[in-house]
Amino acid sequence: MSNIGSYEEKVKNFKWDDCEAELGYKKGDIINIGEYCTDRICRMGKGEKPALFWQGYTGEIKKYTFNRMRVLTNTIARYLKDLGIKEGERVCLFLDKVPELYFGFLGILKMGAIAQPLFSAFGGESLFTRLEDAEATAIITQKKHVGKVRKILNDLPRLKHVIIVDDDGSKPLRQRETAFSMETAASVEDFEIFPSTAETPSVLHYTSGTTGKPKGAQHVHYSLISQYITAKYVLDLTDEDIYWCTADPGWVTGTSYGIIGPWSNGITQCVLDSGFRADTWYQFIEDHKITTWYSAPTAIRSLMREGKELVQQYDLSSLRHMCSVGEPLNAEAVIWSGETFGLSFHDTFWQTETGSIMICNYPGMKIKPGSMGKPFPGITADVVDMKTYEPVKKSGTVGLIAIIPGWPSMFRSYWKNEEVYRSKFRNGWYICGDRASIDEDGYFWFVGRDDDVINTGGHLVGPFEIESALLEHEAVAESACVGKPDPVNMEVVKAFIALKPGYKGSDELELKIMNFIRKKLSPLAMPQEIEFMDSLPKTRSGKIMRRLLRAKEWGEEIGDTSTLEDNE
Numbered sequence: 001m002s003n004i005g006s007y008e009e010k011v012k013n014f015k016w017d018d019c020e021a022e023l024g025y026k027k028g029d030i031i032n033i034g035e036y037c038t039d040r041i042c043r044m045g046k047g048e049k050p051a052l053f054w055q056g057y058t059g060e061i062k063k064y065t066f067n068r069m070r071v072l073t074n075t076i077a078r079y080l081k082d083l084g085i086k087e088g089e090r091v092c093l094f095l096d097k098v099p100e101l102y103f104g105f106l107g108i109l110k111m112g113a114i115a116q117p118l119f120s121a122f123g124g125e126s127l128f129t130r131l132e133d134a135e136a137t138a139i140i141t142q143k144k145h146v147g148k149v150r151k152i153l154n155d156l157p158r159l160k161h162v163i164i165v166d167d168d169g170s171k172p173l174r175q176r177e178t179a180f181s182m183e184t185a186a187s188v189e190d191f192e193i194f195p196s197t198a199e200t201p202s203v204l205h206y207t208s209g210t211t212g213k214p215k216g217a218q219h220v221h222y223s224l225i226s227q228y229i230t231a232k233y234v235l236d237l238t239d240e241d242i243y244w245c246t247a248d249p250g251w252v253t254g255t256s257y258g259i260i261g262p263w264s265n266g267i268t269q270c271v272l273d274s275g276f277r278a279d280t281w282y283q284f285i286e287d288h289k290i291t292t293w294y295s296a297p298t299a300i301r302s303l304m305r306e307g308k309e310l311v312q313q314y315d316l317s318s319l320r321h322m323c324s325v326g327e328p329l330n331a332e333a334v335i336w337s338g339e340t341f342g343l344s345f346h347d348t349f350w351q352t353e354t355g356s357i358m359i360c361n362y363p364g365m366k367i368k369p370g371s372m373g374k375p376f377p378g379i380t381a382d383v384v385d386m387k388t389y390e391p392v393k394k395s396g397t398v399g400l401i402a403i404i405p406g407w408p409s410m411f412r413s414y415w416k417n418e419e420v421y422r423s424k425f426r427n428g429w430y431i432c433g434d435r436a437s438i439d440e441d442g443y444f445w446f447v448g449r450d451d452d453v454i455n456t457g458g459h460l461v462g463p464f465e466i467e468s469a470l471l472e473h474e475a476v477a478e479s480a481c482v483g484k485p486d487p488v489n490m491e492v493v494k495a496f497i498a499l500k501p502g503y504k505g506s507d508e509l510e511l512k513i514m515n516f517i518r519k520k521l522s523p524l525a526m527p528q529e530i531e532f533m534d535s536l537p538k539t540r541s542g543k544i545m546r547r548l549l550r551a552k553e554w555g556e557e558i559g560d561t562s563t564l565e566d567n568e
């Protein structure tokens with residue numbers, strides 16, 4: 001029997017108050033995610049239960065119990081407080097998937113600051129934009145990444161502390177740098193946890209849109225209620241489970257379901273700090289006897305490519321439940337996983353802004369391969385007309401996915417960008433920015449994004465950010481970036497570029513520009529293909545028509561371009 005039992009019954013009887021009661025929380029109480037994931041679990045008698053099995057890329061393994069995690073998160077919290085970091089200040093985590101990332105996240109929350117996790121693969125410019133916008137006062141990083149921080153430090157006067165977690169003393173520290181090792185620092189048994197309440201800011205996750213700089217979706221400690229209950233009902237986590245979330249905490253999946261959801265449920269989880277390799281992944285599942293697995297379509301499609309034969313070389317009999325998020329999970333992937341593992345991947349849909357799973361497939365509920373499933377109990381989701389924002393009502397009609405605001409983990413603002421935040425709410429709905437339809441049985445079917453954001457391997461990349469960076473290249477006069485179909489990553493970035501006089505398009509220049517973006521932004525933002533053009537198609541008002549270029553890549557009917565121009 002699954003945790004959720006009958007989906008229909010749960011929808012009928014669901015109350016957020018019951019979830020609060022389950023967590024021993026009453027309105028107005030102190031609620032601190034750091035405390036709930038560590039101290040509370042220890043108080044429940046699970047102090048000696050493993051919280052984390054961590055495996056590095058060299059094969060090194062580290063194990064931590066809930067009690068050890070409690071003490072280490074205290075130790076980090078105390079260190080940050082002693083540095084002078086105050087409640088509400090932003091502390092950035094710029095680390096590989098090392099234990100310090102996970103415990104640092106909880107330590108920051110325990111002392112009342114706001115955690116800002118960023119991918120360690122980010123280049124200087126991506127890092128700078130987000131640190132500057134968040135006005136972060138500290139960054140926690142590793143020796144291997146500190147070089148990127150050093151290069152931008154002079155332009156970040158507010159960033160007072162650069163904390164290096166693995167400094168070995170071999171080289172002198174530079175300005176604002178400080179060395180801290182959570183393992184060798186004096187252990188802090190008792191820490192006075194910051195008395196945060198429901199609306200106290202907790203996490204700032206940056207996400208890309210079509211226009212402007214990336215925006216910081218700001219969450220609060222009360223998000224715990226949603227993250228706890230969705231981890232329980234959707235991931236179906238129980239006390240005996242060994243859970244693996246493959247996502248990096250630079251991405252919201254890696255915090256909501258790689259930290260908060262599982263640990264607030266007192267679940268043992270595994271982390272593999274290495275890149276994707278099918279054989280390593282299967283070995284990891286076999287070695288740790290992983291039972292529940294949360295991954296993404298790109299990874300699943302990569303596994304499909306490696307074939308069933310590889311799967312048969314491993315004992316994966318421990319697996320009992322598998323979920324996926326980030327991009328449409330194609331029907332083939334659902335069917336393949338059913339045939340290969342004897343279990344189907346359950347698609348889940350949500351966003352950085354929603355903070356927790358909104359629409360998904362539940363254990364025990366019939367899966368329609370290719371469908372995202374149904375709204376989480378307690379969530380009212382619908383598809384609304386693109387102009388009137390009224391529910392479309394008729395099954396099969398495509399419109400925008402919309403959710404009634406007010407669930408616990410809904411983002412509370414975009415950092416310093418109230419206007420864009422407000423623009424996301426229409427006619428009483430939160431508008432996700434995705435198109436879908438609902439069938440006669442109430443299942444949601446994803447159609448596509450309603451903007452120009454590129455989804456590559458589940459990661460959203462803003463075309464504007466890449467285009468701005470491209471303009472910094474000496475040869476580029478103007479550019480437009482769109483998503484191009486890709487069998488594994490769903491989309492990859494394709495750039496259309498008009499060169500400055502005196503430059504000629506060549507393979508060599510293409511490579512140089514690609515590398516320029518990889519270093520400045522990230523490997524994900526790097527165009528996989530560049531097409532040089534004499535000039536780019538524009539609207540009458542002079543805006544570049546990305547949609548036209550995109551339609552060309554997808555082989556879609558372009559139709560009457562005057563309407564495209566009007567839409568701009």
Ligand code: PRX
Pocket residue numbers: 207252253324325326327328329347348349350351352353372432433434446449455458459460
């Ligand atoms: O376009 C949808 C796509 O990813 C977007 C959210 O991206 P992000 O904020 O980075 O968060 C991703 C992880 C929660 C959505 O607006 N997306 C996410 N899940 C799905 C999806 N598209 C189709 N099917 C999904 N299951």
